[in-house]
Amino acid sequence: xxxxxxxxxxxxxxxxxxxVARAAGVSVATASKALNKRTxxxxxxxxxxxxxxxxxxxxxxxxxxxxxxxxTNTIGMVTSDLDNRFVLPILLGAEDAFGSxxxxxxxxxxxxxxxxxxxxxxxxxxRKVDGLLIVGRTTNPRPPASVxxxxxxxxxxxxxxxxxxxxxxxxxxxxxxxxxxxxxxxxRRRIALVNGEASYAAAQDRAAGVTAELADxxxxxxxxxxxxxxxxxxxxxxxxxxxxxxxxxxxxxxxGSDHIARGVLDSLRDLGKRVPDDIAVIGFDNWDILxxxxxxxxxxxxxxxxxxxxxxxxxxxxxxxGTVQPxxxxxxxxxxxxxxx
Amino acid sequence: xxxxxxxxxxxxxxxxxxxVARAAGVSVATASKALNKRTxxxxxxxxxxxxxxxxxxxxxxxxxxxxxxxxTNTIGMVTSDLDNRFVLPILLGAEDAFGSxxxxxxxxxxxxxxxxxxxxxxxxxxRKVDGLLIVGRTTNPRPPASVxxxxxxxxxxxxxxxxxxxxxxxxxxxxxxxxxxxxxxxxRRRIALVNGEASYAAAQDRAAGVTAELADxxxxxxxxxxxxxxxxxxxxxxxxxxxxxxxxxxxxxxxGSDHIARGVLDSLRDLGKRVPDDIAVIGFDNWDILxxxxxxxxxxxxxxxxxxxxxxxxxxxxxxxGTVQPxxxxxxxxxxxxxxx
DNA sequence: CTGTTAGCGCCTTCAA
DNA sequence: TTGAAGGCGCTAACAG
Numbered sequence: 132x133x134x135x136x137x138x139x140x141x142x143x144x145x146x147x148x149x150x151v152a153r154a155a156g157v158s159v160a161t162a163s164k165a166l167n168k169r170t171x172x173x174x175x176x177x178x179x180x181x182x183x184x185x186x187x188x189x190x191x192x193x194x195x196x197x198x199x200x201x202x203t204n205t206i207g208m209v210t211s212d213l214d215n216r217f218v219l220p221i222l223l224g225a226e227d228a229f230g231s232x233x234x235x236x237x238x239x240x241x242x243x244x245x246x247x248x249x250x251x252x253x254x255x256x257x258r259k260v261d262g263l264l265i266v267g268r269t270t271n272p273r274p275p276a277s278v279x280x281x282x283x284x285x286x287x288x289x290x291x292x293x294x295x296x297x298x299x300x301x302x303x304x305x306x307x308x309x310x311x312x313x314x315x316x317x318x319r320r321r322i323a324l325v326n327g328e329a330s331y332a333a334a335q336d337r338a339a340g341v342t343a344e345l346a347d348x349x350x351x352x353x354x355x356x357x358x359x360x361x362x363x364x365x366x367x368x369x370x371x372x373x374x375x376x377x378x379x380x381x382x383x384x385x386x387g388s389d390h391i392a393r394g395v396l397d398s399l400r401d402l403g404k405r406v407p408d409d410i411a412v413i414g415f416d417n418w419d420i421l422x423x424x425x426x427x428x429x430x431x432x433x434x435x436x437x438x439x440x441x442x443x444x445x446x447x448x449x450x451x452x453g454t455v456q457p458x459x460x461x462x463x464x465x466x467x468x469x470x471x472x
Numbered sequence: 473x474x475x476x477x478x479x480x481x482x483x484x485x486x487x488x489x490x491x492v493a494r495a496a497g498v499s500v501a502t503a504s505k506a507l508n509k510r511t512x513x514x515x516x517x518x519x520x521x522x523x524x525x526x527x528x529x530x531x532x533x534x535x536x537x538x539x540x541x542x543x544t545n546t547i548g549m550v551t552s553d554l555d556n557r558f559v560l561p562i563l564l565g566a567e568d569a570f571g572s573x574x575x576x577x578x579x580x581x582x583x584x585x586x587x588x589x590x591x592x593x594x595x596x597x598x599r600k601v602d603g604l605l606i607v608g609r610t611t612n613p614r615p616p617a618s619v620x621x622x623x624x625x626x627x628x629x630x631x632x633x634x635x636x637x638x639x640x641x642x643x644x645x646x647x648x649x650x651x652x653x654x655x656x657x658x659x660r661r662r663i664a665l666v667n668g669e670a671s672y673a674a675a676q677d678r679a680a681g682v683t684a685e686l687a688d689x690x691x692x693x694x695x696x697x698x699x700x701x702x703x704x705x706x707x708x709x710x711x712x713x714x715x716x717x718x719x720x721x722x723x724x725x726x727x728g729s730d731h732i733a734r735g736v737l738d739s740l741r742d743l744g745k746r747v748p749d750d751i752a753v754i755g756f757d758n759w760d761i762l763x764x765x766x767x768x769x770x771x772x773x774x775x776x777x778x779x780x781x782x783x784x785x786x787x788x789x790x791x792x793x794g795t796v797q798p799x800x801x802x803x804x805x806x807x808x809x810x811x812x813x
Numbered sequence: 814c815t816g817t818t819a820g821c822g823c824c825t826t827c828a829a
Numbered sequence: 830t831t832g833a834a835g836g837c838g839c840t841a842a843c844a845g
Contacts, residue, residue: 195822238579364765424705536838
């Protein structure tokens with residue numbers, strides 16, 4: 132008994148492999164082989180060992196095992212996700228891909244600081260992680276981290292600037308195309324794009340998708356190009372007001388993010404424009420708290436973050452298993468239609 | 473050279489403690505003591521060993537160390553944070569409290585499922601985590617998890633129903649009081665509370681704080697009690713409209729969450745009420761994306777999540793060190809004044 | 814103060 | 830097919 136009252140169940144007596152071996156009447160070596168389904172062990176004795184292990188509730192000591200430099204069944208995840216938006220969906224996807232229970236994830240936060248990031252990576256490597264997931268904050272390509280050659284790395288969200296590295300990024304060009312397609316499907320033709328900051332790859336890619344899809348239909352953006360600005364509601368409101376009061380005759384606005392789209396929505400409302408009847412509005416990210424209860428609820432392009440995580444984890448697993456599949460992949464996104472468009 | 477092109481730097485030859493010892497001309501044991509600042513080692517030799525270690529870029533083998541069943545410098549963090557809001561701030565706080573680099577965090581997501589949670593806890597214990605941070609999704613007390621008695625646990629956000637366990641929760645009663653105090657300070661007297669769901673401890677506690685603080689000033693809520701409903705903008709809008717058009721003569725509304733407060737804000741705006749001139753509005757959580765660009769920017773009570781994480785981690789550290797400090801603690805929150813109140 | 818001797822629990826030769 | 834022996838890298842206990 133410990134002195135701490137009622138703080139938990141008793142630690143069961145540690146049962147080691149040699150306990151199992153003794154119980155099964157074999158040597159430790161044989162027990163080891165039996166449990167690891169290794170070299171030919173007589174079926175009967177294997178069963179006996181397994182029974183003994185089960186009876187004693189044997190759990191192999193993780194550290195003793197790792198000491199003999201095998202796999203650790205641990206991956207490291209380094210993030211700089213200041214918005215707190217990507218980590219969990221991606222973690223969930225990763226847990227799914229690995230099959231629950233088998234794998235553990237060491238999480239570290241780099242706080243968007245290269246030095247901290249490298250420090251954490253060193254720590255993780257000293258813990259012999261089997262692989263590394265490096266999760267970025269934007270989709271802007273980022274310089275690769277310095278990692279031992281035998282530790283596979285998958286960059287998630289923000290790809291590595293080195294194309295030969297494994298990177299998994301949402302397909303923002305597709306996102307732009309889908310937004311346009313959705314609007315065209317409901318008969319819109321005069322579309323404006325109120326975009327985020329031009330320094331963001333996401334903004335550029337979405338714009339590229341939008342203009343490309345429009346071009347495929349012989350159209351172009353109202354005003355000829357996307358309006359780069361800030362990622363915020365205020366920018367959305369400002370542009371929304373200008374667009375709706377001008378003589379542009381627009382019938383749809385694409386917001387560069389849900390934030391922006393909400394700003395647009397609010398300004399249109401102020402001006403008495405009906406959404407979607409007069410003007411349709413669509414956003415990117417499908418961030419529930421922004422999208423579900425706006426007036427009207429906002430149609431948005433979902434970035435499929437959990438899928439992203441699953442793919443990233445799967446590629447990592449493959450790489451750990453030796454099947455390297457270098458290069459960037461751009462993962463699909465999809466429209467979530469609500470009432471604004 | 474590996475065959476994978478440019479995927480990382482070469483794995484340096486493993487340097488072990490005995491390499492260091494040899495280089496320093498001492499025994500392995502001495503080297504160990506020297507590096508761990510253990511028993512009295514002559515200053516000179518300690519320096520020599522440290523120099524050798526540095527020269528060889530020695531990193532102690534984590535698993536060999538853990539095998540001797542000392543500390544693992546690892547804590548487990550189990551979350552059910554579906555909203556994706558608490559994990560990172562709390563992780564940050566924990567990293568701070570432990571002093572960076574020294575500690576690693578194994579993160580697992582329970583998806584709000586008791587079985588999954590217990591499964592993850594077992595895995596974490598098999599990895600000999602020094603302690604466990606169990607992060608909830610609400611502040612409702614939750615049944616304790618089953619954990620070995622020698623593994624300290626701190627419940628964060630959602631406390632354990634067992635009062636003797638260590639729990640760290642934001643002080644929602646204080647939050648309610650602070651909201652009222654802030655409004656009273658600016659001369660408001662007729663205050664309504666549009667609250668979230670009654671089944672949430674957070675809603676109840678905030679309401680309790682609000683009414684208590686009002687009572688201390690000889691006041692009570694307009695309508696006599698808080699309006700429980702849903703945690704959403706729509707509910708805020710509905711109530712906002714009712715309150716503003718009725719004859720209650722309110723001069724301030726407290727929203728049970730930033731969501732709700734934003735709804736209130738929007739409805740007041742629709743009705744031509746000026747905020748804060750006619751009616752002040754204040755929310756809870758200080759969730760940046762909701763709060764910063766509303767019209768006007770929303771005054772809100774910040775739950776201090778990073779602080780919460782730091783405290784939780786600190787208590788965990790203390791418990792690991794043997795200084796158990798059982799019981800719940802309620803951590804302070806603070807007003808972030810913007811323009812709405 | 815320093816070195817020698819034993820393990821920690823497991824896996825892996827190698828011999829039987 | 831099985832077992833004995835050695836070692837992974839480190840720390841702890843005891844001698845010197």
